[in-house]
Amino acid sequence: MQDRLTERYDPAAIEPAVQEHWERAGVFRVTEDPAREKFYCLCMFPYPSGRLHMGHVRNYTIGDVIARYQRMQGRNVMQPMGWDAFGLPAENAAIENNVPPAEWTRSNIDYMRGQLKRLGFAYDWDRELATCDPDYYRWEQWFFRRLYDKGLVYRATAVVNWDPVDQTVLANEQVIDGCGWRSGAPVERREIPQWFLRITAYADELLDELDRMDEWPEAVKTMQRNWIGRSEGLSIRFDLSDGSGQLEVFTTRPDTLLGATYMAVAPEHPLAIAAAAADPQLAAFLETCRHQSTSEAVIEKMDKLGMALPVTVRHPLTGDALPVWVANFVLMSYGTGAVMSVPGHDQRDWEFARKYGLPIRQVVAPADGSTIDLEAGAWPEYGVTVNSGRFDGLDFPAAFDAIAAELERDGRAERRVQYRLRDWLVSRQRYWGCPIPVLYDDAGNVVTEDDTRLPVRLPEEIAWEGVASPLRNMPEFTRATLPDGRTGRRETDTFDTFFESSWYFSRFCSANCDTGMVDERADYWMPVDIYIGGIEHAVLHLLYARFFHKAMRDAGLVKSDEPFTRLLTQGMVCKETYYRDVSGGRRQYFNPADVEVETDAKGRVTAARLTRDGQPVTIGAVEKMSKSKNNGVDPQALIDRYGADTVRLYTMFAAPPDQSLEWSDSAVEGAFRFLKSLWRLTSEHVAAGLPGSREGAALGDDLKALRRHIHETIAKVSDDISRRYKFNTAIAAVMELVNHLARTPAEDAVARGVRHEGLETVVLLLSPIVPHAAQVLWAALGHDGEVMDAAWPVVDEAALARDAIELVVQVNGRKRAVIAVPADADQAACEAAALAEANVKRFTAGTTVRKIIVVPGKLVNVVVAG
RNA sequence: GCCGGGAUGGCGGAACUGGUAGACGCGCCAGACUCAAAAUCUGGUAUCCGAAAGGAUGUGGGGGUUCGAUUCCCCCUCCCGGUACCA
Secondary structure (H helix, E strand, C coil), rough: CCCCCCCCCCCHHHHHHHHHHHHHCCCCCCCCCCCEEEEEEEECCCCCCCCCCCCHHHHHHHHHHHHHHHHHHHCEEEECCCECCHHHHHHHHHHEEEEEEEEHHHHHHHHEEEHHHHCCCCCCCHHCCEEECCHHHHHHHHHHCCCCCCCCEEEEEEEEEEEECCCCCEHHHHHCCCCCCCCCHHHHHHEEEEEECCCCHHHHHHHHHHHCCCCCHHHHHHHHHHCCEEEEEEEEEECCCCCCEEEEECCCCCCHHHCCCEEEEECCCCCHHHCCCCHHHHHHHHHHHHHCCHHHHHHCCCCEEEEEEEEEECCCCCEEEEEEEECCCCCCCCEEEEEEEECCCCCEEEHHHHHHHHCCCCCHHHHCCCCCCCCCCCCCCCCEECCCCCHHCCHHHHHHHHHHHHHHCCCHHHHHHHCCCCCCEEEEECCCCCHHHHECCCCCCCCCCHHHHHCCCCCCCCCCCCCCHHHHHHHHHHHHEECCCCEEECCCCECCCCCCCCCCCHHHHHCCCCCCCCHHHHHHHCCEEEEEHHHHHHCHHHHHHHHHHHHHHHHHCCCCCCEEEEEEEEEEEEEEEEEEEHHHHHEEEHHHEEEEEEECCCCCHHHHHHHCCCCCEEEEEEEEEECCCCCCCCCCHHHHHHHHHHHHHHHHHCCCCCCEEECCCCHHHHHHHHHHHHHHHHHHHCCCCCCCCCCCCCCHHCCCCCCHHHHHHHHHHHHHHHHHHHHHHHHHHHHHHHHHHHHHHCCCCHHHHHHHHHHHHHHHHHHCCCCCCHHHHHHCCCCCHHHHCCCCCCCCCCHCCEEEEEEEECCCCCEEEEEEECCCHHHHHHHHHHHCCCHHHHHCCEEEEEEEEECCCEEEEEEEEE
């Protein structure tokens, strides 16, 4: 390590040298040490899409800052990294470039690993894993069998998007305006048998545990609670009028039962299908429904359409005949595929009833006696029952109980707890995933794979023809001998990639274990102390991972109830978009790197043109960096130009981690400028020789103020990093300190001593953020060893003492003056000083002082009247 | 549609528990250095009035609570994330 500073800050020279030194010394390799407090710091692992994007840089810098800070607190810190390597983009690359997914994925991993190393992240690379590696996925195949034996796995049919031209299943993302993204053909719904994990068996625990997860953001917990959607209600069976059977529905509002005026069933409901056989018009309607999206967002936004079925049901209380309709918004996969419709008290039912002339009845009224207008819309609030015969005049719980009791007595209903959460569909009809380890005998019966025959390897040498998974056409894969020696065939579906990402954090603890899924080392490291990743994972990934962890716990594999003690959700990285309208109403997007922006005298953006042709482009919205909007800024170009430390510093400085970040190239320049000036200040300081001890020397007012600032900054930055996770304000505080250090002359030994203390503090406080520069500066300031192993600075309470403080003086809440008072001034003294101030007198003259509010240490507010 | 989040100078953001709105940085303007440019340094920079002192206005819009509201409550607009096969 160098100990004399070059005059110029040259990241291209120092960063590779420092990284090489880390690598040689193996400083990030960790093992279990029961004597030390552990800290497991984890970022959501990346999908190896090709190159790092700014979202990755931001995510991993946040994690690295926290990991390095915890290390300086003396903890045994583990920070691993791996690859969420299965997924759809690899198949798209295979189709587009005719390169096998395995090859594409592994070369992406190699490139991106290099980029991560170039950024200087403190990872223990010995623990690296890729989920497409058979040594990884064999254990989830093994665990699938444990879940199967426990009854937590089952096979049932589910609806998929089917592309009739490409003869393949499409992801929701691949369906654009109801058509396949490649074929352009209208997509069909198709029901096929698929594998499910019984996550609903853990619904109550997943819900209840949220109350004890104090270190998760409230927003994420609320979203998970709503997603699980526990509700208590009544399951009611309506008799079909012709006596041919019953129609079962679930309702959370039995108090509105007397207001039910029709029933609605899903297009796939047996009643609808039966009726369509005799009615071509109905059959045509069901056919249009068959082309409907499977996505909730699309279904809920489309026109609500329906048709009457030639059947009625009997109301269980009144005996009235209620019509049964088929409606395109009722989901077969949710509940029983049928709902009772109460248009008076449900807005969607109201709109449907209005559209088709169905009756609307009021059966609940506001408890305060006010009236409602059912002509204007439904009234969905809780109130008191009306028009409900012998059930009139009851509030919600009383009406619920009375109606439930009567129906239960007759065996027509029972109270039930229902969840919005559905079981986890883990089958994917895709090639690039972990093979589901089951087989079928010649009669089609399910046969689970034997542990001894695992892993079921995904063939990687494949010829990709067309767009469908090649597995189905590979007899060498599908033809199999069953564990008992009979012939059969192998399942060609693969797991949802959320399966892999649901347990990788446990595997990191015992990454090289080849005798089990995890070993006892996981008991030392788990749970993860802080998990950092995008807010877009608030529900799906984080709920699946919580469930999987509990399932592993119940299989005796891990000990903790929850996998992630603390969660930090980062916002997205955004950038302005630039485009031109091209034919067909489409837009051609241009990358910001290829666009020049014009500004007016105030720096306001007025126009943008394409550098290539000098012609204008339209300035679009600021959106999440994405391929489709072509607004990604390549971090590599910035790293090459400014170095890793500048990129890290800028991403941490630009916004707090949980907010979205709008990328600005010029602000990166500012971060670079700051590092250059810190470098220069330090270099000038050490060039004059290191100062001796300042022990015992008295400080003047300026130096006292500087020392106070140094120690206030230590307190502020420590709190910002460890409690608030506000790295932007931590950096701002350090910048202020550096400005203060630079403008305070340091000519004599005492002043040079204070400056030395200040520079040491700055280097330590910044070292988690800019570790390369900090290492070199630390050495230059006269220290041996790693700055990351130096102790975090400690606040000197004595340095914080102040003689005088400033108080704001307000008159009627408006700031009129700032006064200085002794730090120990009492309330009366503050009031007197405030009232004596000339500008305060101006506003109090000729008025009566009603009261004076003194907020100690902050302000005095004089309330006057007249 | 539903669930969650957000909106503050020209821009990113700060104000942590209801107490000085705009810290820090970018940009811009002026000046210094320079033959010149770059780099660097110094000063200014919410808007309006004013030479200044100071004053008025101002945190997406409308209302409310309070001595005092970016912060708490109610209503609304727009933007973003998720919506179960993108990861």
